[in-house]
Amino acid sequence: MIVAFRSMLQEAFKGLHGHWLTITGLVVFGSLLNGSFTLVDPLLTRAIIDKGIIGHDVRLFAVLAIATAVLGIGYRVASRLYELFGKKVQNQIAETVILQAVDDCLKVAPYGNDQTRSAGYYVSRIYDEPVSMATSLISGVSAVCVSGTSFVAAMVICVYLSWQITVGLLCIVPLLLYLANHFAPQLNSLVKRTAVEEAEAREVIGGVSQASRTIQIFSLAGHARTLVRQSLGKALALGYDGVKAAKTYDMYSQSLLTVAEVLVFITSGYAVAVGNLTIGGLLAFMNVFWKLISAGRRISLQYSECVAFVSKIHRIHEFGATSRAPVEYEPPQTAVVECDAITVKYDDKLVLGGLDISIGPTERILLTGSNGSGKSTFINLIAQFLTPSDGRMRVISVQQISAALSPFYFLPGSVKDNLQFDGLTRLEKDRCFALAREMGIDDCMNAVSTTALSDGQRKKMQILMALLKDADLYLLDEPLAHLDIASKEAIIRMILRETSGRALCVTMHGDKQFWQLFDRVLHIGGLGAEEQRERDEIRTVV
Structure with missing residues (x-):
């Protein structure tokens, strides 16, 4: 005893x-x-x-x-x-x-x-x-x-x-x-x-x-x-x-x-x-x-x-x-993201295989693919919430990245709490209200809880949070989901405008009318390196 x-x-x-x-x-x-x-x-x-x-x-x-x-x-x-x-x-x-x-x-x-x-x-x-x-x-x-x-x-x-x-x-x-x-x-x-x-x-x-x-x-x-x-x-x-x-x-x-x-x-x-x-x-x-x-x-x-x-x-x-150390990738040489033969497995199930992709400092990349093809997995790799099972990956530091990932969860509290509104400068507050007004959610800024927002309003608020962060790379996972047809084109053009001069990587399922707005369209299919490269060449729009 x-x-x-x-x-x-x-x-x-x-x-x-x-x-x-x-x-x-x-x-x-x-x-x-x-x-x-x-x-x-x-x-x-x-x-x-x-x-x-x-x-x-x-x-x-x-x-x-x-x-x-x-x-x-x-x-x-x-x-x-x-x-x-x-x-x-x-x-x-x-x-x-x-x-x-x-x-x-x-x-x-x-x-x-x-x-x-x-x-x-x-x-x-x-x-x-x-x-x-x-x-x-x-x-x-x-x-x-x-x-x-x-x-x-x-x-x-x-x-x-x-x-x-x-x-x-x-x-x-x-x-x-x-x-x-x-x-x-x-x-x-x-x-x-x-x-x-x-x-x-x-x-x-x-x-x-x-x-x-x-x-x-x-x-x-x-x-x-x-x-x-x-x-x-x-x-x-x-x-x-x-x-x-x-x-x-x-x-x-x-x-x-x-x-x-x-x-x-x-x-x-x-x-x-x-x-x-x-x-x-x-x-x-x-x-x-x-x-x-x-x-x-x-x-x-x-x-x-x-x-x-x-x-x-x-x-x-x-x-x-069980807590993991932060993911620390090697810094890329010229691009913001460089992937060499990246493979990701969950419980021995192949999700991404032999992926070779690089994203330039000002490049606008669109990722497409069917449900479960690995688009969100690749986005989370770049955001450094996942590590590849095999291959070599070089990415800029997470402090230089802004992202709206799926699923997206707000912190408990008001909209302004989540936006850290009180900590913004006067110019940043003006920009915040201007973007919110452009997306039609300016009337939501004083909401005491994000749970009161509709799915569409929540999606727009996610985009707003991502755009307010000054970053070198923006990752947006399905930014047009839950949005009405009238809002989609305005939102995508606003995203492209606000990230001008920075790298942008967006995932979409459908909405082909917007593909020509991007520098490249890459189809993610969870396939091997050789077949994945072939698909990239076929689906790339310059």
Whole structure:
């Protein structure tokens, strides 16, 4: 148990080194508070009985009674401060870990590394698990330190009052340690597996809620309920097994403590009968013994929370370990993009094969191809959200690139928040409003949420965000999707005008009437290098 607990502390400070001072302060505050009260309170009780009441010293009795009352009130006030301090530390830790998880997610997600995961999974990993971990840290690891101090202080007073009775109680300790070591691996495994299944269940529930209209239109409610029931069943079953194991451990440990209580009643009563213990000593011993039992119970209950903490922080470390380093391509020599025999595979499925493309500093490239041909994959390669499986790629830095990719998600908040409008200069604000007016979305600029925008308005807002960034290369994935026929020509001509003198790469599916506006039209088909080059030559429009 001691070895396992040391491991818990090492894990805590490994991932939370920035909070070690506040965590240590919390533990020291709680330990001093509970330890001192545990030491002083039973001694005051013995003095009140033996010297105040039995000794007929009324003045001493009054002084000690007032001191006991002041001690009790002070302890409760300080305990409240300790609990509030603990909650504040818990919130600080949760905030730090959540923000770190957000940074890790931005490196991991969602395009290249794990396309099978939905938003629900990441919400669980980014928010639920760090909050749960911080709770386990404070209510488990920190609380065990405090309870352990109380336990040691109570044991010291027990030895002081009657070492014979205390020696008998120590026989229980090895059994408690055996129980802790026996149940720890099982609890650890169950907590990890439960966290995994809960993340999966949240992902399924999030997917079902997003697909509500599809479910209603195609009568998929039965299948949706089955999916939710299956995912919940696994998570709830593991949660039940975890509670069962924890409660079984609690039952055995509490039973041992109950045996200890009975032994104390018998031995202390005998000590008073034979004159080895005074009445005041008996009451003081019973006082401190209950503190000892209470601390022991808290430790036994909090130990499972400590084990849970280790499992949870391992999960957080694992999530951080999956984050990828930023893609760093070699800088191109003369072009903004140079691809030599680029190949991309997803799970051994060829998406792009043998692709040879270069984009000049002022060149306007149009990428066409059927659905699933790899147009968006190529755009994400250039944007450096993906790395090729094979081949050589040279691209300018991501700071020099602006992009509107599909799917495109706005940050929660207003339109101006997403445009970082308050940070724009006066000229940039004027240009922003002019472009918005040209696209017919100037009346959307004051929208308090992007969710209020229609699909067409959202698409235009994406284009506006991309054009506002000063870049050397603009990547626009299906910029004419969701737009009415009347808007398409105006939008494409505006894009070409606003990116004049810069490189532009646009993907389209159809809309052939605009192909002649580009320097080159490249057909992406996910084919080998030789066939891809042949198609490029056929579909190139100069």
